[in-house]
Every structure is written in C-alpha cells, then in structure tokens.
Amino acid sequence: MSGTPNTKMVTPPSAYKIVNIPEPYADVIQRHGVDGKFVNSQESPWVPFGENAAIRHLAFDVRNNIASNILWIKSGGVIGTHRHRGTIVMVCLEGSARYLEYDWVAGPGDLIYETPGLTHTLVSDHPEGVKLFGWLQGAIEFFDENANFLETVDVWWYINHYESYCCEHGIPINPQMYL
C-alpha cells in the first residue's frame, strides 16, 4: 500500500438531528427519483415452498428481475439441485445450511454469494433447519434427481407465489414490496 490514507472521517457523524444537505439536482430527483421502501416482514406471510420449507417474500423488482425474501427450511432438509442465471446474495439468519457440492457450512451472520452458471444442491443438517435472507437476481432453474428440468424461478414466479397465497387466504397485497 502506498499514498496517504484519507483519515478525514475517523468516526461517522453523530449529530442526532435531520441535516438538510446541499443537493444540486434536487429538482431532477424530485421529478425522476424513485421512493425508497420499508417492508414490515412480520406482515408478510410464510408461504409454503414444498413440504418442509416456506418463503417470506420481502421485495420484487421487475426492472432488474430481482426478488428478496427469507427462505426457511424448517428442519434438516433439501432444496433441490438448481442452476443460477444471475447473481444472488444470501445471509444466514438462524440455523445452518450448506451445499452438497462444497465443503463449507454457513451459520448465523455468514454471507453466501452465488454467480451465473453455478449449479448446486442446498441442504440443512441443522435440527432446526435454517433461515436465509436472500437478494436474488436473475432466474434459478430447478432440476429433479434425474437431472430433468422442472421449473424456472424468477421475479414473476416469486410474485405469483406471494400473490396467489395472499388471494387464497384473504391477506392484503402489500404495495411496499414492489420496488
């Protein structure tokens, strides 16, 4: 490493107040900016995903084919072999998970980063399963144990999964989830 490190901000600012900062493009942002979102996860139902898992949907971005959710494998179990066509980020919240193809085990706080072309089989050996927060871009293709293609899971699949469950159970659709 060479050069002088920038040590201007050793600690983040700590003023407990709203500060109005200068913004040269305030008018453009006003006209074209997109609102941020807040999603109360407790208001989003656990939607069954197979017999031993459920998905709590958090967000859908149809412009970028991105969905965000918490995947819950309820006890030791498998989410079948799949191939990624996009990049996903997951953080383990509770329990543990691993892939049959790799030698690591993800526990609470651990990050999982997956890229286009990866093919693998997710399992949890933990007696209480695993909860994984995910930010999932692109399509995921699922295959059966004989390598036959089953289904493509992408943002449209996730929206349909969420909305059809809400419809069947009289749960209002949360517009905040649509980015």
Ligand SMILES: [Fe+2]
């Ligand atoms: Fe994966």
